[in-house]
Amino acid sequence: MTDKQIILLIGILSIAILPAFAAEDNASANAEIFVTTSKDSYVQDEQIMITGSVKNPDRNNMIDVTIRIVGPLVNGESTNIVAVLQVKPSSGGLFDVTAFPTSPAWKDGGDYRIIANYGALKTTAIFSHEGSSGTAPAPPHPQPAPEISIIADKASYKKGDVITFSGKADRNSANRLVSISIHGPHNGFVTLASAYADSNSDFKVRLDTAKGSFAKNSAIQGGGTYTATAFYDNDPLYAGKSVIFEFSLGDSAAALDAITVHADKQYYRAGDTITVFGTVRERLSGYPVTLQIIAANGNLVVVEQLDVSGENKYGTSITDTDGALWRSAGTYSAHVIYGTETRNAKTTFVFGGAEAGNEIPDDSSGDIRNGDDLREKITDLQRSLDAANRENQNLRQLNSELQGQVEALQKKVDGLSAIINEQIKVIYQWVMSR
Numbered sequence: 001m002t003d004k005q006i007i008l009l010i011g012i013l014s015i016a017i018l019p020a021f022a023a024e025d026n027a028s029a030n031a032e033i034f035v036t037t038s039k040d041s042y043v044q045d046e047q048i049m050i051t052g053s054v055k056n057p058d059r060n061n062m063i064d065v066t067i068r069i070v071g072p073l074v075n076g077e078s079t080n081i082v083a084v085l086q087v088k089p090s091s092g093g094l095f096d097v098t099a100f101p102t103s104p105a106w107k108d109g110g111d112y113r114i115i116a117n118y119g120a121l122k123t124t125a126i127f128s129h130e131g132s133s134g135t136a137p138a139p140p141h142p143q144p145a146p147e148i149s150i151i152a153d154k155a156s157y158k159k160g161d162v163i164t165f166s167g168k169a170d171r172n173s174a175n176r177l178v179s180i181s182i183h184g185p186h187n188g189f190v191t192l193a194s195a196y197a198d199s200n201s202d203f204k205v206r207l208d209t210a211k212g213s214f215a216k217n218s219a220i221q222g223g224g225t226y227t228a229t230a231f232y233d234n235d236p237l238y239a240g241k242s243v244i245f246e247f248s249l250g251d252s253a254a255a256l257d258a259i260t261v262h263a264d265k266q267y268y269r270a271g272d273t274i275t276v277f278g279t280v281r282e283r284l285s286g287y288p289v290t291l292q293i294i295a296a297n298g299n300l301v302v303v304e305q306l307d308v309s310g311e312n313k314y315g316t317s318i319t320d321t322d323g324a325l326w327r328s329a330g331t332y333s334a335h336v337i338y339g340t341e342t343r344n345a346k347t348t349f350v351f352g353g354a355e356a357g358n359e360i361p362d363d364s365s366g367d368i369r370n371g372d373d374l375r376e377k378i379t380d381l382q383r384s385l386d387a388a389n390r391e392n393q394n395l396r397q398l399n400s401e402l403q404g405q406v407e408a409l410q411k412k413v414d415g416l417s418a419i420i421n422e423q424i425k426v427i428y429q430w431v432m433s434r
Contacts, residue, residue, distance in 0.1 A: 031055065032054070032056070034053050034054075035050065035051070035114055035123050036050075036051060037114070037125060037127045038050075040127060041130075042127065042130065043130050044130045044132065045102050046130075050114060051094075052116060053089070054089050056093070057089050057093040058119075061091065062422050063119050063425075064118075064423065064426060065086065065087050065097075066084070066086050066426055066430070067083075067086070067117075068081055068083070068084050068114075068115045069081070069083040069084075069085075069113070069115075070112065072111060072112060073110060073111040082101070082106050085099060102132050102133070103132060105132075106131060109128075112126065112127055113125070117426065118426075120432070120433045122430070147169075147170040147241075148168070148170065148178065148240060148241050149168050150167035150180070150241055151243055152164070152165055154245070155340050156342040157209060157245060157247050159209055159218070159247075159249050161209050163209060164207075165180055165204070165205045165206075165230070168201050168202050169203060173197055173201055174198070174201045175196055175198070176197050176201075177196055178194060178197055178203045178231070179231055179232070180192070180193045180229065180230050181407065183226065184221025184224070184226055185221060186282075188217065188220065190213065190218055190226065191207070191214040193205045218249070223246075223248040224247065224281065225244050225282065225284060225339060225340070226246070227242050228243050229241070229242040231408075241404065242401065242403055244284075246342045258343040259280045259337075259338045259344065260278040261276065261334055261335075261336045261346065263275065263276055263349045267349065267350045267352075269352040270352055270353060271321055274318045274349070275316070275317045276315065276317075276334050277313070277314065277315030278313070278315070278345065279313050280308055280312050280338055281312070283308050283310075283312055284338065284339045287308075287396060289307075289308060289336050289337070290304075290305055290306075291305070292334070293318070293333070293335075294335065295328045296328045296351070296353075305391075321351070326351065327353055328351075328353055329351060329353025330353070331349070332348065332351045339396070
């Protein structure tokens with residue numbers, strides 16, 4: 001039995017033995033609804049503990065006890081509401097809640113009345129209070145949010161594979177339950193898995209893609225990019241962390257035609273504009289397409305990050321094709337990556353070279369010697385590529401976190417909507433009972 005239940009029991013027994021100042025409409029603790037206070041009178045700013053019981057609580061526990069406190073009473077009456085509280089009774093019908101009389105509304109001392117409603121049931125009680133100083137207590141310091149990490153053992157899977165998720169909870173979450181929510185490429189729910197973190201805060205979950213709700217719902221969602229979000233069940237304020245992976249319903253784990261790439265021509269001369277374009281199967285919010293063009297001599301000549309349009313298309317035009325980086329003649333290749341390494345594509349074209357007299361060479365053209373300036377430019381380009389890859393990784397992580405936050409906010413909105421609907425019912429029933 002908790003301390004609050006003990007206090008409630010003492011209050012009930014005191015009513016059974018002695019006339020209680022707080023009891024007003026309550027004939028006894030066996031009434032349909034009963035409410036009392038832990039004391040008959042309180043000093044200035046003292047917290048008021050209110051306890052009570054409902055004889056026949058709602059089996060679904062969907063109804064709250066609504067408590068209004070009015071006062072000070074003048075000739076036994078008052079319309080001045082100083083507090084409105086709500087509390088959900090336990091399965092046995094017990095409830096308790098604390099009022100904090102520190103606002104200016106409590107400044108006058110005297111007798112105050114508690115009005116408790118539970119659906120159509122109503123009861124009241126009276127207590128005395130010396131009033132408030134009008135100074136509210138300082139709010140408590142917020143506790144740091146827990147952390148969690150999650151990875152998948154591979155980047156892509158096919159139907160029938162077993163996915164192993166692993167990660168680490170924060171140091172204060174050892175032996176805590178971790179849940180993993182998985183959503184498909186169209187943001188549809190696929191399955192929910194869970195495991196307890198061990199004493200070192202590590203956790204691991206194995207998921208058979210050919211069984212249970214994953215097999216059923218992935219058939220509806222289809223192949224593509226899936227998101228797995230790890231979170232704590234008992235901490236609704238923490239959105240969790242996510243990881244993405246590719247899933248295919250076919251024999252191959254690679255995402256079929258997840259991205260395509262093309263050049264507008266097969267042959268180019270120095271100075272020509274080269275247009276590279278393509279499509280993606282589905283858009284990944286926050287992820288650009290990374291384009292790299294490799295010259296015939298193996299040097300990197302272009303690195304760009306391209307936005308995907310609302311029609312799932314991307315493209316760019318390269319005009320500076322007569323500079324030092326474009327001296328090599330032969331076959332060039334354009335590589336694109338989108339989201340994960342498995343979402344990639346490649347195309348080739350033949351380029352005449354900036355020092356080849358604008359002649360279209362065959363594919364056997366050799367390398368040329370590069371000077372110090374060219375090597376320096378290539379080094380700068382490689383640094384730019386490294387920075388772009390780091391930025392792409394940061395964007396992917398941010399996107400995963402935002403997706404987790406959106407899901408958590410939706411859960412809160414759904415829960416709040418349910419609470420509001422129930423409170424509307426309670427208020428309606430209370431109004432109709434008066």
